[in-house]
Amino acid sequence: MWSGWRRLRRWALRLAGLGTLVVVWQTLSSLGYLNTLLFPPPSAVAATLIDLLRDGSLLENSWASIQRVLAGFAMASIVGIAFGILLGWSELASEVLKPIIEVIRPIPPIAWTPLAILWFGVGNSPSYFLVFIGAVFPVFVNTYVAVRGIEKSQINAALCLGARPMLILTDVIVPAALPMIFPGLRIALGVGWMCVVAAELIAAQSGLGYMIQQSRMMLMTSSVLAGMLTIGAIGYAANSLMLMLERRVMRWRSEAVS
Amino acid sequence: MASSAISIRGVSKRFAGRDDASGTLALARVDLEVRKGEVLMLLGPSGCGKSTLLNIIAGFLAPSEGEVLQDGALVSRPDPRRTVVFQDYALFPWKSVQENVEFGLKAKGVPKADRRRRAREVLRTVRLNGFEERYPHELSGGMKQRAAIARAIAVDPEVLLMDEPFGALDAQTRVLLQEELARISAETGMTIIFVTHSIDEAVFLGDRIVVMSARPGRIRELHDVSLSRPRLPDIRSDPEFRRLADGLWESLRKDWQHEASQVAAAV
Helix, strand or coil: CHHHHHHHHHHHHHHHHHHHHHHHHHHHCCCCCCCCCCCHHHHHHHHHHHHHCCHHHHHHHHHHHHHHHHHHHHHHHHHHHHHHHHHHHCCCHHHHHHHHHHHHCCCCCHHHHHHHHHHCCHHHHHHHHHHHHHHHHHHHHHHHHHHHHCCCHHHHHHHHHCHHHHHHHHHHHHHHHHHHHHHHHHHHHHHHHHHHHHHHHHCCCCCCCHHHHHHHHCCCCHHHHHHHHHHHHHHHHHHHHHHHHHHHHHHHHHHHHC | CCEEEEEEEEEEECCCCCCCCCCEEEEEEEEEEEEEEEECEEEEECCCCCCHHHHHHCCCCCEEEEEEEEEEEECCCCEEEEEEEEECCCCCCCCHHHHHHHHHHHHHHHCHHHHHHHHHHCCCCCCCCCCCCCHHHEEEEHHHHHHHHHHHCCCCCEEEECCCCCCCCCCCHHHHHHHHHHHHHHHHCCCEEECCHHHHHHHHHHCCCCCEEEEEEEEEEEEECCCCCCCHHHHHHHHHHHHHHHHHHHHHHHHHHHHHHHHHHHH
């Protein structure tokens, strides 16, 4: 009963913040304080959103962006986790590969765009590549740190019980690292989403990034804003989905937290 | 000598130092025969190398010199014929109690149904039945250690190695678990090598007590405990118990005073 009220109150407060922003924005436009050509009011953005939904272009472009992120993110997850475990486990691999990774890691994904276009042209491929570049490092770093941090006594316990390397990998290392791998995946998905938009601004013929870039050229500011809002909403939804998945997979842990 | 479960022959361990090339000598020429079925206590101040010795017996560490044999065969790596109970339990928090206990059997390739049956049986032995589906974080420290003991004995090891297993528990739980272990060891007849800081624990559980001295760790004294088995709680008031405990206290007093003053100096 009380927790129900508290939840209601929390949601009311959240909506109040958002609502106030919209009302102030709309009012400033109506009173003529904002240049509606460059910064259209929420009503216009909402109308555009509805139009874009009706003609199907919003869904089409959203889907184009989403599937690019999924492809790049999937590759990044596999490579990031594999290398994180390899370097976290093997001192030799770590010594040899860590310097290479540490030099590439600080390069912002945007700086890879020219190469991506030269290598892959225009279309899906440069987007896959840029999402991959952006997403692989958060996954790698979290996995690496997690594997490095595994309690020695847990590995020893597994060894003295007769576990072979494969069983240690599947039953000890991976589950022990999961609580850190998951936040890494969540960050990676966020970065990947930013990267796909950046890639589409420059090197694609579809997607939300492409859509807002095209709208800018035709001075359709409300379409630009509608596209931006969609990007924000999908990013938020993706993050929430990952959080839900995280809680499900690590039930042994979330029980302790809740 | 045929009745030795573990033979430790001239074992030394030197850890590489950060600055000096010689490093630290943690163990110096330790010779020891561990008899089949006995409970052998390794007692000494911290830094005496008793945990290092246990890790070498387990096969986690290689000795710098000398060798460890189990039934005449050289120990070179961990093996389920010697399982370990750790001070920090080292349970797998993502596995239920049941799954933790089944782990060694799973590694052995035991079929699922047999695994389940054996794990339940062992959990009954350590009096954890009813907690099979719980996760480690839902258990008290004493229960975690019971689960860890169950996991270690589920694979039927010949030797159970215990590294200050009750060191992190409160005094009451500690005494209860000592009594449980005395019962389990009487029931199974397993060889147990048990590292401890506590004189009382050493006398209560041990058939023999090895007293080690620090820096470098070596064996200083070896005592036979002639108290009868099974060890029941009232044995603590036996005059022989007191005599042994007092003797060990006198012998170790200097080391502990030294340790305490070093801790004080470090603080």
